[in-house]
Amino acid sequence: MKTVIVPVSGGKDSQVVLALASLTGQPIVCVHQNTGWDHPLTYKHIQLMECFYGVKIEHTVNKWGGMLPWLKTSAYFPNSAARGCTQRLKQEPFAKWLLEKGYNADNCEIWFGMRSDESAARNDKYGGITMEDDFTLGDISRFYNEGKRKHLGLIPVKLPVVEWSTDDVFNFLRISNAPLNELYNKGHTRVGCYPCFLARKAEWVACGKDPVGVKHLSDLIELEEEWSARPHKLKFIKVHRTWDVRNFIDPNVNPDDIPEDEHGCGWCSI
Ligand code: SF4
Secondary structure: OOEEEEEOOOOHHHHHHHHHHHOOOOOEEEEEOOOOOOOHHHHHHHHHHHHHHOOOEEEOOOOOOOHHHHHHHHOOOOEOOEOHHHHHHHHHHHHHHHHHHOOOOOOEEEEOOOOOOOOHHHHHHHOOOOOOOOEEHHHHOHHHHOHHHHHHHHOEEEOOOOOOOHHHHHHHHHHOOOOOOHHHHHOOOOOOOOOOOOOOHHHHHHHOOOHHHHHHHHHHHHHHHHHHOOOOOOOOOOOOOOOOHHHHHOOOOOHHHOOOOOOOOOOOOO
């Protein structure tokens, strides 16, 4: 019997996938792709999920020590044109984890929590796909088809909630009496990097109202100022290509006066 690997973000969608996987009777292994940039409430929720579903949730380890150290090394802020954070902090550590555990196409399958109605980007990629459709990890991202990790690209993938709406997901968790990440009660609709550089304005606004978010934004602003002071300017040294993110933590700025980012949400592919 194949092991079902469930990458768990700490958000609602992968939580439902974990619940569905636990109904199969197959062995389950959960893993959090840990960027070190999640909200503490997300780490707390992951522990609650371990108790509620009776599973151990492992954490990948990135060699950079988390988002901030990686930013300092890479010397640019991620954006839709250069999103190294996904590869360096999520994909590479996940591939390493799979390789170290000896997982391959013969002994496991991976169940992801992507939904096509999450965002325009997700709909472009997954719209029209059903939960019965077969994928491989290499179909999800070409990253897994390369070099020493090439065989990982053949691991079968399922997307059990790809056709679910947001209401479907919340209703399922409510009916199951399952715990919910508290960030949803703080105005967030997405859970993950806090903030994700590609997130919608509403996520940045909510982040700027949270003490952890204020600390994270202040750290980013400090980096922006350090890089801006350098005599030789690098590319992508603004925290966000559209906004001055200081506005999100300035009590004198009305969030309604901050324009939407016309590019919308790209979000992480895995
Ligand atoms: S969620 Fe956003 S910030 Fe985090 S790794 Fe993905 S693209 Fe980068």
